[in-house]
Every structure is written in structure tokens, then in C-alpha cells.
Amino acid sequence: MKACVCRRYGGPEVLDLTDVQKPTPKDKEVLVKILATTVTSGDWRVRTLNVPKGLGLVARLALGITRPRQPILGTELAGVIETVGKAVTRFRPGDAVFAFPGGKMGCHAQYRAVAEDGPVALKPANLSFEEAASLSFGGSTALHFLRKADVKAGEKVLVIGASGGVGSALVQLAKHFGAEVTGVTSTTNLELVGSLGADRVIDYTKEDFTKSRATYDIIADTVGETSFARCKHALRDKGRLLVIAGGLPDMLSALWAPITSSKRVIAGPAEERPEDVQQLAALAKAGVLRPLIDRRYDFAQMAEAHAYVETRRKRGSVVVSVGHAR
Ligand SMILES: NC(=O)c1ccc[n+]([C@@H]2O[C@H](COP(=O)([O-])OP(=O)(O)OC[C@H]3O[C@@H](n4cnc5c(N)ncnc54)[C@H](OP(=O)(O)O)[C@@H]3O)[C@@H](O)[C@H]2O)c1
Incomplete structure (x- = not known):
């Protein structure tokens, strides 16, 4: 072959x-x-x-x-x-x-x-x-991190890199789980991220979310642009930072964040589970995940x-x- x-x-x-x-x-x-x-x-x-x-x-x-x-x-x-x-x-x-x-x-x-x-x-x-x-690649990664974060209906979720493979799945799945979703993307992709279901879209070329007063229950970083130190004030009490493209420093911050605050950092490789592939099939069949x-x-x-x-x-x-x- x-x-x-x-x-x-x-x-x-x-x-x-x-x-x-x-x-x-x-x-x-x-x-x-x-x-x-x-x-x-x-x-x-x-x-x-x-x-x-x-x-x-x-x-x-x-x-x-x-x-x-x-x-x-x-x-x-x-x-x-x-x-x-x-x-x-x-x-x-x-x-x-x-x-x-x-x-x-x-x-x-x-x-x-x-x-x-x-x-x-x-x-x-x-x-x-x-x-x-x-x-599967984006969908399974998104399911893994949303599960680890125990996302709940009504929570506010910020997705950095909302137009990418993982980000586009995160926006759709977080919406499906009942979250209020804000996507961070460039000017070119604002409309696209809105069409995925995001309630709000931030253009990172014009606005830095860490400098705004808005706070989130979950911040999902698929780009590797941020760190716990940089965005912890944008996390609410018991907030979770998902460092999906994170390196060793982020994995270390996952150890000390819960010791020094009420917040958590979730990092590391996503599990690859047969049941997630079944769930993705069901969600796609139902028209929830496109x-x-x-x-x-x-x-x-x-x-x-x-x-x-x-x-x-x-x-x-x-x-x-x-x-x-x-
Ligand atoms: N932990 C794990 O197990 C796991 C699993 C899968 C993937 N990953 C990692 O997750 C990361 C994302 O993967 P992916 O497949 O989603 O990547 P991707 O599809 O290549 O991401 C490309 C997207 O990133 C956006 N982007 C680039 N810079 C940005 C910025 N500063 N702010 C916001 N958006 C930005 C781009 O949008 P614009 O053009 O609008 O900027 C583009 O649409 C990779 O580093 C990958 O290695 C980790």
C-alpha cells in the first residue's frame, strides 16, 4: 500500500x-x-x-x-x-x-x-x-479538558484560539454543556467563531482579555499564549485554567496553583478514550458538533x-x- x-x-x-x-x-x-x-x-x-x-x-x-x-x-x-x-x-x-x-x-x-x-x-x-x-483530534481533546474542568451549565468559559482544531470543538462542546462562551481570535475569524456558537468574540489584535475586568470560570488556552500568573486575576473563585498547549512550567504551576489559591491549572496530554469517540459520533449525529x-x-x-x-x-x-x- x-x-x-x-x-x-x-x-x-x-x-x-x-x-x-x-x-x-x-x-x-x-x-x-x-x-x-x-x-x-x-x-x-x-x-x-x-x-x-x-x-x-x-x-x-x-x-x-x-x-x-x-x-x-x-x-x-x-x-x-x-x-x-x-x-x-x-x-x-x-x-x-x-x-x-x-x-x-x-x-x-x-x-x-x-x-x-x-x-x-x-x-x-x-x-x-x-x-x-x-x-476526533480536536473533539477528543476538547472533551478531555472540559471533563477535567468539570464544566457546568451557566459557567463562563473563555476559549483562546477559538478558530483552531481544538478551539472550534471547545466552543461548540462548551456551548452544548450549557456554558456561556467567549472566543478569542483574530479579526479575520471573528464571524467564524460567532457562527460556531460563541456568545461573545474578542479580537486579540484589538483587545487583551487579561486587561479587561471580565472574569471567567474556565479559561482554555489552545495557543500557549498565557500562563497562570498572567491570567489568574481573570479567573473567578474556583476557576480553572486549561493549558492545552502548555509546557513544563505550566505543569509545575498545576502543582502549586491549588496550594496558593482557590484556582486550578489543568495541563498535560489528553487521554484518548474509545468512549469519547463514541460520544463524538453521537454529538455529530445529533447535529451538536459540526x-x-x-x-x-x-x-x-x-x-x-x-x-x-x-x-x-x-x-x-x-x-x-x-x-x-x-
Ligand atoms: N494537551 C493535549 O493533549 C493536546 C491535544 C491536542 C492539541 N494540543 C495542542 O493544542 C494546540 C492547539 O492545537 P490546534 O490543533 O487547535 O492548533 P491549530 O488548529 O493549528 O490552531 C490554529 C489557530 O490558532 C489561532 N491562533 C494563533 N495564534 C493565536 C492567538 N495569539 N490568539 C488566539 N488564537 C490564535 C489561529 O487563529 P488566528 O489566525 O485568528 O490567529 C488558528 O485558527 C497545539 O499547540 C497542540 O499541540 C494539545
């Missing part, structure tokens, strides 16, 4: 579309013929080893010392099940599915085997394969897709269609 491989850390030019062994599903796995995948900020971080402050060594140990241990990037996919392992009971060949291998990656390929009890769900019929492929797609690329244009994601300006997801012509 064809796959996009990344055999060393570097710019988009390190990517190579080449032939690799097609996987064979184990007894409890399904083999998905991939029709669509995405290039996310996660793929950019792994390819470049550009990680938040203080996490360089940990990242090399986790991802590969001199090159990515998993050379096929890609965290999420949508496609059709081609074959199933002999002990599989939940799925059948021909089922349209989407899946989120997440940090295990391997979705920038024509096929991927996925455990049937892993993060895989039937594709909601109201979504295209491209939309289904772009549900995947936001920015640009579409063909499989042969993977390097261009990476170059665009690397601008850090994408809105929602960048989707790649995976062809199967011989």
Missing part, C-alpha cells in the same frame, strides 16, 4: 509517499481502507519535534531519539472496513467508520488496522468521510498540507483525501 512516511525530523520535505507493507488485522482488529485523514498540529509537532517549552527531552524519549519511531504520521481517519479479524463481533466488512489512533498515529496511509474495542465508531450518516475524519474544515488536499499533496498547518493559522481541520487508484 501507499503511505506517507517521515523518516527524520524536519520540514515538510522530509515526507515521502512510498510503498509499505499493507497491515493484516489481528483477531480482534478491523482493517480500514482509509478514504480521508487529516494533518493536525500533532502531526506538525511530531514531524518537527517542535514541542512546548521544557518538553524536548521527554518528546524525544516518547517519539524517537533521532527520528520518529512511528514513521507514518496521522492521528485520525475515516474509511470503510475491508476485512475483520476472526474474533471481531462489533463490525462487518463494508461498515463506514472513523477512528482516532491518536498518539499511535499511522493514519497517513491507504490502510490501518484498528482494535475493534479501540477508538473506532460507525461514521454518522450525516457526515462525509472528510468530515468524519476531522471529528466539524469545521478549512482546506482539502490530495494524498500526493501531503507536504503542502503540512506546510499549511505549520503556518499555525488553519481554521478547524486540514483534510487529506486518500485515493486508491492503482
Whole structure:
């Protein structure tokens, strides 16, 4: 099969579309013929080893010392099940599915085997394969952090980076959980963030939310622009700062914030749970979560897709269609 491989850390030019062994599903796995995948900020971080402050060594140990241990990037996919392992009971060949291998990656390929009890769900019929492929990275991260923050109806939530992959899911899901949502974005994306359901939108090129008197129960930073010290006065009593793109200093502030105040900092990697993928499917089916797609690329244009994601300006997801012509 064809796959996009990344055999060393570097710019988009390190990517190579080449032939690799097609996987064979184990007894409890399904083999998905991939029709669509995405290039996310996660793929950019792994390819470049550009990680938040203080996490360089940990990242090399986790991802590969001199090159990515998993050379096929890609965290999420949508496609059709081609074959199933002999002990599989939940799925059948021909089922349209989407899946989120997440940090295990391997979705920038024509096929991927996925455990049937892993993060895989039937594709909601109201979504295209491209939309289904772009549900999980932002959606699952948003669900994780909102769960950790124990968001409640009526709470005030500020989302920094509201137009990005994670931010666009956070705005929609926080609204779904009954929060009053303010999005922080640039002038270009004000209308877009409003259309996602935000009650209020702040243009960061004109207004610094830390200098206003407004306070929030939850501040979700998907950009890495802020810190507990900088925005703690914008948090209400018992407020939570979600540092989704945070580095080591933010993880340390998660330890001392509750000792020195009534507030909490929630940082670290998001869990990747099969039940979250099921929940995302249900929310998308109900029309609550609408995947936001920015640009579409063909499989042969993977390097261009990476170059665009690397601008850090994408809105929602960048989707790649995976062809199967011989
Ligand atoms: N903790 C975890 O487990 C976890 C999981 C997933 C992702 N992440 C991290 O979360 C971060 C966000 O991921 P993503 O996929 O959402 O990224 P993304 O889609 O690439 O984010 C791009 C968006 O960021 C916005 N942006 C850039 N600078 C901004 C600023 N100063 N203020 C407000 N918005 C700004 C841009 O909007 P404008 O053009 O309008 O500025 C753009 O729409 C990444 O660092 C990623 O590594 C962490």
C-alpha cells in the first residue's frame, strides 16, 4: 500500500509517499481502507519535534531519539472496513467508520488496522468521510479538558484560539454543556467563531482579555499564549485554567496553583478514550458538533498540507483525501 512516511525530523520535505507493507488485522482488529485523514498540529509537532517549552527531552524519549519511531504520521481517519479479524463481533466488512489512533498515529496511509474495542465508531450518516475524519483530534481533546474542568451549565468559559482544531470543538462542546462562551481570535475569524456558537468574540489584535475586568470560570488556552500568573486575576473563585498547549512550567504551576489559591491549572496530554469517540459520533449525529474544515488536499499533496498547518493559522481541520487508484 501507499503511505506517507517521515523518516527524520524536519520540514515538510522530509515526507515521502512510498510503498509499505499493507497491515493484516489481528483477531480482534478491523482493517480500514482509509478514504480521508487529516494533518493536525500533532502531526506538525511530531514531524518537527517542535514541542512546548521544557518538553524536548521527554518528546524525544516518547517519539524517537533521532527520528520518529512511528514513521507514518496521522492521528485520525475515516474509511470503510475491508476485512475483520476472526474474533471481531462489533463490525462487518463494508461498515463506514472513523477512528482516532491518536498518539499511535499511522493514519497517513491507504490502510490501518484498528482494535475493534479501540477508538473506532460507525461514521454518522450525516457526515462525509472528510468530515468524519476531522471529528476526533480536536473533539477528543476538547472533551478531555472540559471533563477535567468539570464544566457546568451557566459557567463562563473563555476559549483562546477559538478558530483552531481544538478551539472550534471547545466552543461548540462548551456551548452544548450549557456554558456561556467567549472566543478569542483574530479579526479575520471573528464571524467564524460567532457562527460556531460563541456568545461573545474578542479580537486579540484589538483587545487583551487579561486587561479587561471580565472574569471567567474556565479559561482554555489552545495557543500557549498565557500562563497562570498572567491570567489568574481573570479567573473567578474556583476557576480553572486549561493549558492545552502548555509546557513544563505550566505543569509545575498545576502543582502549586491549588496550594496558593482557590484556582486550578489543568495541563498535560489528553487521554484518548474509545468512549469519547463514541460520544463524538453521537454529538455529530445529533447535529451538536459540526466539524469545521478549512482546506482539502490530495494524498500526493501531503507536504503542502503540512506546510499549511505549520503556518499555525488553519481554521478547524486540514483534510487529506486518500485515493486508491492503482
Ligand atoms: N494537551 C493535549 O493533549 C493536546 C491535544 C491536542 C492539541 N494540543 C495542542 O493544542 C494546540 C492547539 O492545537 P490546534 O490543533 O487547535 O492548533 P491549530 O488548529 O493549528 O490552531 C490554529 C489557530 O490558532 C489561532 N491562533 C494563533 N495564534 C493565536 C492567538 N495569539 N490568539 C488566539 N488564537 C490564535 C489561529 O487563529 P488566528 O489566525 O485568528 O490567529 C488558528 O485558527 C497545539 O499547540 C497542540 O499541540 C494539545
